[in-house]
Amino acid sequence: MLFILAPLLPVIGGILISVLKMENKARHTYYTLLLAVTDILALAAAFLGEAGSQVTLLHFSENVTLSFGMDTIGKVFLVAVIALYTAAVIYSFEYMKIEERENVFFAFTFVSMGAMIAVCEAANLATVYFAFELATLSTVPMVLHDRTKEAVAAGMKYLFYSMGGALMGLLGVFFVYTYAGDSASFVQGGFLDMAKVAGHENLLRGVILAAIIGFGTKAGMYPMHGWLPAAHPIAPAPASALLSGIIAKAGIIAVIRLVFFSVGADFIRGTFVQYTWMTLALMTVFMGSMMAFREKVTKKRLAYSTVSQISYIMTGLAFLSPDGIAGALLHVLQHAASKGTLFLAAGVFIFKLGSHHVSELKGIGKKMPITMWCFMFASLSLVGIPPFGGFTSKWFLASAAIESGVPGFGILAPVVLLISALLTAGYLFPVVIDAFFPGKGEESETAGKSAKRRNPEHEEPASLEPSALMWGPLIALSVCALLVGIFGRGIADVLAANLAQLF
Numbered sequence: 321m322l323f324i325l326a327p328l329l330p331v332i333g334g335i336l337i338s339v340l341k342m343e344n345k346a347r348h349t350y351y352t353l354l355l356a357v358t359d360i361l362a363l364a365a366a367f368l369g370e371a372g373s374q375v376t377l378l379h380f381s382e383n384v385t386l387s388f389g390m391d392t393i394g395k396v397f398l399v400a401v402i403a404l405y406t407a408a409v410i411y412s413f414e415y416m417k418i419e420e421r422e423n424v425f426f427a428f429t430f431v432s433m434g435a436m437i438a439v440c441e442a443a444n445l446a447t448v449y450f451a452f453e454l455a456t457l458s459t460v461p462m463v464l465h466d467r468t469k470e471a472v473a474a475g476m477k478y479l480f481y482s483m484g485g486a487l488m489g490l491l492g493v494f495f496v497y498t499y500a501g502d503s504a505s506f507v508q509g510g511f512l513d514m515a516k517v518a519g520h521e522n523l524l525r526g527v528i529l530a531a532i533i534g535f536g537t538k539a540g541m542y543p544m545h546g547w548l549p550a551a552h553p554i555a556p557a558p559a560s561a562l563l564s565g566i567i568a569k570a571g572i573i574a575v576i577r578l579v580f581f582s583v584g585a586d587f588i589r590g591t592f593v594q595y596t597w598m599t600l601a602l603m604t605v606f607m608g609s610m611m612a613f614r615e616k617v618t619k620k621r622l623a624y625s626t627v628s629q630i631s632y633i634m635t636g637l638a639f640l641s642p643d644g645i646a647g648a649l650l651h652v653l654q655h656a657a658s659k660g661t662l663f664l665a666a667g668v669f670i671f672k673l674g675s676h677h678v679s680e681l682k683g684i685g686k687k688m689p690i691t692m693w694c695f696m697f698a699s700l701s702l703v704g705i706p707p708f709g710g711f712t713s714k715w716f717l718a719s720a721a722i723e724s725g726v727p728g729f730g731i732l733a734p735v736v737l738l739i740s741a742l743l744t745a746g747y748l749f750p751v752v753i754d755a756f757f758p759g760k761g762e763e764s765e766t767a768g769k770s771a772k773r774r775n776p777e778h779e780e781p782a783s784l785e786p787s788a789l790m791w792g793p794l795i796a797l798s799v800c801a802l803l804v805g806i807f808g809r810g811i812a813d814v815l816a817a818n819l820a821q822l823f
Contacts, residue, residue: 322365323375323388327438327451330358334430338423348413351426355409358430359402362437366390366398374443374505383497383504386450389443391506392818393581396649397566397573398440400656403800404565405433407660407793408558414789415667419556425465429559432458432567439570444505445493448577452489455570456482456538462559463551474547474554481547485537489574492531495524496582506577508821510584524583529593531578533600538571540627541634542604549611552623553676557667560619564626565660569652572633576645580822585640598638598729602736604631609743618666618678621747622659628740629655629702632717635733639720642823646812647716650804653811654701654709657800661698662748664794665691672784678751685756687784692755694794699748701801704741709804714741716812 333354337347374389390398409429416422435458438451456479464475497504499520501513517524537544548568552560579585588594608628615621633655636648668691669675673684685692701708714737721733785791804811 326362326365327434330430331434338427366395384446387443388441394440401436404660411793412558428461463555471554474550478547478551485534488530488534495527506581525593535571535574539630549623553619561660561663565656601631601634605740609740613743613747636717639724641720644720650713654804657797658698658701661797665695682754683758690791694798696752697798703745707805709801712808
């Protein structure tokens with residue numbers, strides 16, 4: 321029953337609390353209670369339930385059901401979902417004061433939280449697809465929130481890209497069910513009936529490649545990445561943090577479920593599917609980093625960074641090896657924490673200073689030390705500096721590449737990852753350096769101008785830090801990025817033991 325309640329409660333509760341008339345303070349209290357109960361129910365379903373248990377909600381046909389359960393993969397993603405949604409909702413209590421219709425924003429935030437929990441709990445491809453689509457439909461209004469011409473254009477772009485990718489994914493789901501064995505529930509190593517597949521191998525592989533690209537649309541993988549840089553700068557900062565940190569990873573979950581738990585890694589190993597997948601992922605890693613390096617708008621720079629960083633995960637998965645999937649899952653956790661921190665910090669710049677461009681952030685380290693220290697820690701993790709999580713995940717990814725034996729890619733992948741890391745340092749570290757060490761005579765006037773706009777008759781305040789509702793989540797996520805690095809080896813060992821049958 322917990323498998324049903326965990327995704328259903330935030331959907332129903334979020335809508336009810338948002339439509340009822342009440343003071344904002346009371347509404348925030350109810351949102352907090354709803355968030356806490358949802359977190360407890362989801363964690364209880366994941367870690368206290370009987371291993372291997374499933375609950376079927378609907379039967380569409382003999383093999384096609386809406387079923388929920390929990391395994392190691394689901395637990396990893398669920399932890400990231402809960403951590404980031406909890407941080408973003410608490411942060412939004414303060415941030416959404418500068419936005420209109422905050423109850424509408426919170427309603428769709430909780431609906432999308434329920435959808436993401438359902439993605440994590442999905443026990444078969446049909447359920448993954450259903451929850452994947454719900455996650456898309458519930459997050460489009462978050463991009464459209466400002467209702468400006470630019471917001472509408474970005475929201476429609478997000479919707480069209482997502483629907484196009486979802487249709488390609490649906491094609492894969494249809495073919496996999498066609499060639500499935502007696503049961504289509506997830507199995508480590510896949511559930512295909514090879515007697516049915518015989519003679520149709522290349523057809524099925526071609527469809528699987530199309531499905532990987534389709535689900536990869538949500539993850540921002542080339543050539544279906546265009547929505548991400550358009551949607552993130554327009555959405556409110558907490559929505560951007562969710563879109564980048566975890567919602568985009570719905571595509572990653574779908575790819576993992578398709579490749580490792582439905583068709584099996586051995587079916588595509590050494591084929592055009594694996595090589596094309598690797599090529600597209602590495603192209604995205606390099607392209608995203610290069611575009612971020614050249615971008616001057618803060619949130620758009622972080623959006624291009626997401627394009628690159630999530631394709632690190634795709635690259636690890638494409639090696640079809642234990643180190644590859646361990647590195648990919650560690651990168652899921654550290655990227656959720658790091659990129660969530662960076663987008664929420666960008667929201668602080670907008671909330672307190674009205675600053676949208678990197679050039680406007682010089683010298684703000686003196687006025688916003690907590691925010692900028694969190695920004696720095698998240699940057700260190702994304703670049704891959706020990707002891708942060710990015711170092712641990714990238715170590716496993718590089719090891720997977722070198723040990724893969726895939727012709728050419730064993731050398732090319734580490735080189736691309738290294739170049740991307742250097743570019744990441746090139747577009748994040750200057751922000752930190754300019755904030756703390758702007759240089760003599762180069763102090764930013766942004767803070768002073770902002771203070772005067774808010775208090776025209778008063779002197780510039782000594783600090784421009786936001787309330788604890790905003791810097792508290794920043795600190796919590798920064799610590800999470802550090803913990804992934806410190807305990808990454810142990811996490812990887814646990815994952816390897818639980819996912820041994822994948823390879």
